[in-house]
Structures are given as structure tokens and as C-alpha cells.
Amino acid sequence: MAAKRATVTCPECDLTETFDKLATARSFIESHRSETGHDPTWELHRLAPGVERAGDEAGVCGRPSCTTEDSPLYRG
Numbered sequence: 001m002a003a004k005r006a007t008v009t010c011p012e013c014d015l016t017e018t019f020d021k022l023a024t025a026r027s028f029i030e031s032h033r034s035e036t037g038h039d040p041t042w043e044l045h046r047l048a049p050g051v052e053r054a055g056d057e058a059g060v061c062g063r064p065s066c067t068t069e070d071s072p073l074y075r076g
Ligand SMILES: [Zn+2]
Pocket: 010, 011, 012, 013, 014, 015, 032, 036, 038, 039, 040
């Protein structure tokens, strides 16, 4: 199964494209914008950035030494 990471949509030309790499989606947006003057948006098929950042802050090991203490996910 190919995990699609992002869907780019352009309301001005009814465009919908899915991408499995954020970098590809980002460059597609850039080129579509410069080629057409449209303003496409993307929807990420992931956690919201803030939630993702909190997950990062919680750390892969969970030890206090590598966890941001003011993160809501910090467990001491
Ligand atoms: Zn467009």
C-alpha cells in the first residue's frame, strides 16, 4: 500500500493531486503557483504540526534528559 502523505488541491482549476512525499507536494505547489498564478493548498495526511511537535518533544526514549519539560506530553 502506498501511503499518501499529502493532497494538493487548487480551487481555481479543480486540481487534486496526491503525493507520497511532502517535498514533492511542496515543489508541485511552487511550480503550479508560478506557472498559473493559482494558490493551491495542501492537506497533510498526518497529525497536525503542533501534535507532531509534541510527539517529537516527548522523545523516542522518554527519559527526562531528552524530553522537553514544558511539553504537555512530558511525564517526568
Ligand atoms: Zn490551479
